[in-house]
Amino acid sequence: MVKKSLIINGIQQTLIIDENASLADVLRKQMLLTGCKIGCGIGQCGACNIILDGKVVRSCVMKMARVPEDAVIMTIEGLGTPENLHPLQLAWMTFGCAQCGFCSPGFIMTAKVLLENNQSPTREEVRDWFQKNRNLCRCTGYKPLIDAVMAAAKVMRGEIKKEDLLFKANGESILGTSYARPSAVAKVTGKWDFGADEALKMPENTLRLALVQAEVSHANIKGIDTSEAEKMPGVERIITYKDVPGKNRITGLITFPTNKGDGWDRPILCDEKVFQFGDAIAVVAADTEEHAREAAKKVKVDLEILPAYMSAPEAMAEDAIEIHPGTPNVYFEINTIKGEETAPIMEKAKYTIEMDSYSSRQPHLNIEPDCGYAYIDNDGRITIQSKSIGIHLHHAMICAGIGIEPEKLRLIQNHTGGTFGYKFSPTTEAILGVAALVLQKPVSLVFDMYQNITYTGKRSPGFMHIKLGADENGKLLALEGDNYIDHGPYSEFGDLLTMRPAQFVGAGYDIKNIRNKSQTVCTNHAYGAAFRGYGSPQSFLSSELAMDVLAEKIGMDPFELRYKNIYKEELGSTTPTGCKPDVYCLESMFDTLRPKYEEAKKRVAAKSTDQVKCGVGIALGIYGCGLDGADSSEAWAELTKDGVTIYNAWEDHGQGADIGTLTMAHGILVEAGFKPEQIKLIMNDTARTPNSGPAGGSRSNVMTGNATKLAAEMLLNAMKKGDGTYRTYDEMLAENIPLKYDGKWVATMCTDCSLETAQGNPFSVYMYELFMPEVSVNMETGKVTVDKFTTVADVGTIINKTVVDGQIYGGIAQGIGLALTEDFEDISKHNTLAKCGIPYPKDIPDDFEIIYQVTPRPYGPYGAAGSGEGPLTAPHPAILNAIFNATGARITKIPALPEVVKAAIEELKSK
Ligand code: MCN
Ligand code: FES
Ligand code: FES
Numbered sequence: 001m002v003k004k005s006l007i008i009n010g011i012q013q014t015l016i017i018d019e020n021a022s023l024a025d026v027l028r029k030q031m032l033l034t035g036c037k038i039g040c041g042i043g044q045c046g047a048c049n050i051i052l053d054g055k056v057v058r059s060c061v062m063k064m065a066r067v068p069e070d071a072v073i074m075t076i077e078g079l080g081t082p083e084n085l086h087p088l089q090l091a092w093m094t095f096g097c098a099q100c101g102f103c104s105p106g107f108i109m110t111a112k113v114l115l116e117n118n119q120s121p122t123r124e125e126v127r128d129w130f131q132k133n134r135n136l137c138r139c140t141g142y143k144p145l146i147d148a149v150m151a152a153a154k155v156m157r158g159e160i161k162k163e164d165l166l167f168k169a170n171g172e173s174i175l176g177t178s179y180a181r182p183s184a185v186a187k188v189t190g191k192w193d194f195g196a197d198e199a200l201k202m203p204e205n206t207l208r209l210a211l212v213q214a215e216v217s218h219a220n221i222k223g224i225d226t227s228e229a230e231k232m233p234g235v236e237r238i239i240t241y242k243d244v245p246g247k248n249r250i251t252g253l254i255t256f257p258t259n260k261g262d263g264w265d266r267p268i269l270c271d272e273k274v275f276q277f278g279d280a281i282a283v284v285a286a287d288t289e290e291h292a293r294e295a296a297k298k299v300k301v302d303l304e305i306l307p308a309y310m311s312a313p314e315a316m317a318e319d320a321i322e323i324h325p326g327t328p329n330v331y332f333e334i335n336t337i338k339g340e341e342t343a344p345i346m347e348k349a350k351y352t353i354e355m356d357s358y359s360s361r362q363p364h365l366n367i368e369p370d371c372g373y374a375y376i377d378n379d380g381r382i383t384i385q386s387k388s389i390g391i392h393l394h395h396a397m398i399c400a401g402i403g404i405e406p407e408k409l410r411l412i413q414n415h416t417g418g419t420f421g422y423k424f425s426p427t428t429e430a431i432l433g434v435a436a437l438v439l440q441k442p443v444s445l446v447f448d449m450y451q452n453i454t455y456t457g458k459r460s461p462g463f464m465h466i467k468l469g470a471d472e473n474g475k476l477l478a479l480e481g482d483n484y485i486d487h488g489p490y491s492e493f494g495d496l497l498t499m500r501p502a503q504f505v506g507a508g509y510d511i512k513n514i515r516n517k518s519q520t521v522c523t524n525h526a527y528g529a530a531f532r533g534y535g536s537p538q539s540f541l542s543s544e545l546a547m548d549v550l551a552e553k554i555g556m557d558p559f560e561l562r563y564k565n566i567y568k569e570e571l572g573s574t575t576p577t578g579c580k581p582d583v584y585c586l587e588s589m590f591d592t593l594r595p596k597y598e599e600a601k602k603r604v605a606a607k608s609t610d611q612v613k614c615g616v617g618i619a620l621g622i623y624g625c626g627l628d629g630a631d632s633s634e635a636w637a638e639l640t641k642d643g644v645t646i647y648n649a650w651e652d653h654g655q656g657a658d659i660g661t662l663t664m665a666h667g668i669l670v671e672a673g674f675k676p677e678q679i680k681l682i683m684n685d686t687a688r689t690p691n692s693g694p695a696g697g698s699r700s701n702v703m704t705g706n707a708t709k710l711a712a713e714m715l716l717n718a719m720k721k722g723d724g725t726y727r728t729y730d731e732m733l734a735e736n737i738p739l740k741y742d743g744k745w746v747a748t749m750c751t752d753c754s755l756e757t758a759q760g761n762p763f764s765v766y767m768y769e770l771f772m773p774e775v776s777v778n779m780e781t782g783k784v785t786v787d788k789f790t791t792v793a794d795v796g797t798i799i800n801k802t803v804v805d806g807q808i809y810g811g812i813a814q815g816i817g818l819a820l821t822e823d824f825e826d827i828s829k830h831n832t833l834a835k836c837g838i839p840y841p842k843d844i845p846d847d848f849e850i851i852y853q854v855t856p857r858p859y860g861p862y863g864a865a866g867s868g869e870g871p872l873t874a875p876h877p878a879i880l881n882a883i884f885n886a887t888g889a890r891i892t893k894i895p896a897l898p899e900v901v902k903a904a905i906e907e908l909k910s911k
Pocket of ligand 1 (some may be wrong): 796
């Protein structure tokens with residue numbers, strides 16, 4: 001230990017520190033300056049960037065020994081206050097840069113140093129600077145961040161006033177505006193505590209947990225020896241499956257009765273078997289995280305290694321044993337049977353094409369590692385706070401496994417630094433619940449990035465086969481498919497996911513006859529979790545590549561082939577599930593894109609050289625807003641002395657549940673003169689908010705939006721007087737009129753898809769998007785760069801413009817990663833953000849054009865659809881189509897890494 005004097009945020013401080021500790025740890029744990037975030041912990045993400053003696057420093061990898069005496073340190077807490085924001089902080093709010101907000105302090109501090117040294121940077125200089133300082137953002141697609149720095153620079157140069165940056169409501173409705181989200185101020189000032197930050201501030205008797213995790217992918221457990229670990233310093237107790245009071249299973253809540261499993265296949269703590277790498281075998285509770293982690297290393301597990309099936313074909317092999325004895329490895333099948341038998345039609349079709357594609361095990365790569373804590377609240381409830389994006393859903397999934405009465409379990413969502421769907425599955429919730437119950441003390445569990453990557457769910461790979469038949473004019477006649485979804489060892493939502501290819505392969509096109517079979521396969525690779533787009537990226541990879549292959553065979557422009565075949569009202573076009581789409585909006589979207597496409601073709605042709613070939617690609621993507629069938633949501637509105645309080649459980653990944661809720665309610669309440677700041681939000685606590693359903697399937701804007709709007713309407717109606725004016729709070733009380741209203745919205749117009757044919761009307765509202773990337777391919781190295789991205793989106797009425805822009809930029813950025821770099825196949829290699837191929841600022845184009853078409857949706861609140869998943873439906877086949885357009889090499893497996901593209905180019909040359 002040494003004494004060190006530091007000037008932190010303008011104040012001289014004397015600290016006793018361990019010279020081996022990182023600067024980030026000292027700032028966070030000793031100073032509680034939690035605006036400095038820990039993402040990767042190894043210098044890859046910039047979340048911990050602070051300023052030290054005028055330089056940007058990644059504080060997680062800066063040892064205290066290297067921090068000079070009297071160093072001048074500035075963290076986000078020292079920059080601006082909510083009352084007096086720095087121009088960068090204001091600009092971050094204006095441009096919607098703080099989606100989840102986890103990366104915001106690091107970016108803002110990095111940008112501050114740039115602007116101190118160069119008040120007039122170019123956009124490219126800003127991008128270079130962020131790239132150099134390793135700043136990663138998984139939510140925004142980077143462009144808004146560059147916009148924000150450019151705007152802040154203008155303020156600092158005195159060209160615009162700080163006050164002019166932010167949109168102000170002025171008594172009008174904020175619907176469709178850029179009104180900043182309520183959480184923005186806290187996010188840009190570093191005051192928005194995430195789970196790991198709150199865990200540091202818990203009471204002294206809090207026990208810190210560490211997991212003993214499997215390092216093999218499939219094994220029988222013969223014994224667990226905790227004796228040595230129990231003697232380690234600080235250890236309070238080691239918990240194994242024997243201590244779990246309940247069923248020790250997380251139930252996957254089987255969605256469809258034709259599923260051959262029972263859904264009780266995922267242990268909270270492994271008892272008989274290890275099913276995948278990372279599975280939790282025991283939990284160590286100790287006084288500090290370091291002690292818990294050290295002790296965890298001493299737990300000995302006696303294993304009988306079994307063959308590990310790391311992909312669907314391996315698990316389907318004839319000699320493969322059942323991963324869950326008693327349940328076949330292929331445990332669910334769904335067939336789309338639409339129209340006439342396809343085989344005779346294919347035989348007569350003038351043109352047929354047939355192809356396979358493979359959609360990868362994309363990792364979510366949220367910058368905030370998974371974390372949570374639990375305690376027993378004053379009402380005796382086990383209270384679990386985590387990144388859950390389905391608090392009521394998870395309540396039902398873990399309650400019996402922990403072994404408590406439902407009313408004794410309370411789930412609360414913490415501020416969440418991005419999930420992109422992985423938190424549709426419970427992660428640490430049940431373990432935290434068991435630990436709090438067994439230990440009767442508060443507990444916390446914080447993953448590091450390695451754990452976050454290796455032991456959270458992933459996008460399920462899709463092995464997709466497709467055949468298309470068309471007549472002499474290119475009119476589609478029939479589609480056949482045969483698909484396998486590798487869903488890892490746990491069945492939760494595997495059947496639902498497998499329903500998606502049944503609903504979305506070929507979606508967007510008028511195809512009267514379909515035979516498409518999809519099956520779910522249990523494997524020992526990472527368990528399948530929801531991931532933005534949920535089944536649509538696998539589906540559109542198949543059909544949107546196939547459309548290009550067909551266009552090539554016919555000798556038609558891929559744009560024209562699509563245009564000819566898209567849904568048209570006059571043709572009575574129906575979806576693959578045989579129902580009318582909510583709106584027919586694709587034709588006009590293509591009309592809008594056509595001139596842009598023509599320009600792009602000329603542009604890429606002009607740019608192409610022998611060394612670097614350029615191309616343009618097209619794909620369409622569609623996704624439903626909701627869970628299948630009569631999905632529903634609930635929200636409450638209550639009049640208070642100061643305004644209105646809205647209660648709902650619209651969980652916030654970072655997408656903007658707060659601004660969504662506020663705008664939905666304000667759009668109604670503005671009639672009675674309420675200002676946005678008079679609307680208070682109480683969200684995401686099973687003890688205080690109604691069940692609004694999970695924030696997945698891009699359902700919330702439609703479902704919870706409708707419920708919230710309804711609750712506000714009910715309140716407004718109750719407040720309305722005969723003369724058209726509105727009662728005050730006191731008048732309502734005096735007249736004994738209830739103050740609180742319950743808005744319940746049910747998609748009664750929907751039906752489940754038949755389990756025999758997949759025919760039905762599963763979604764009330766869809767979102768539509770066209771993708772047009774322009775790429776350059778280095779013919780030597782195979783490296784692909786996306787130079788420009790144009791997209792036409794129809795998400796209905798826009799509720800908040802900045803939010804939707806951000807969803808689209810961020811979703812497409814993830815699509816670029818999906819297409820070109822991201823993977824989690826090799827567990828021994830794909831275990832850091834960088835090695836998993838996360839895109840850095842320079843991997844995403846700054847030349848990004850979003851064109852909106854607004855087709856109001858009959859069942860959407862104010863006519864709105866959702867927006868979260870649309871941008872990640874089909875950007876990746878569009879990129880592969882652009883690579884083909886550039887080079888003639890057809891890539892059908894993602895990611896299209898340079899070596900893959902290079903090999904395809906070489907193969908082409910050799911033909
Ligand atoms: N919205 C809008 N106008 C529309 C449509 C949507 O303003 N016409 C806004 C909504 O108010 C909401 C956002 O767009 O703030 C997304 O709405 P919606 O599509 O209904 O999606 P959900 O709120 O249900 O959020 C979930 C969705 C999914 S499924 C994933 S996965 C996802 C996503 O949103 N993960 C995200 N976006 C994400 N964004 C961030 N930053 N981080 C994640 O983890
Ligand atoms: Fe420090 Fe990622 S670079 S947390
Ligand atoms: Fe950047 Fe979420 S806002 S990671």
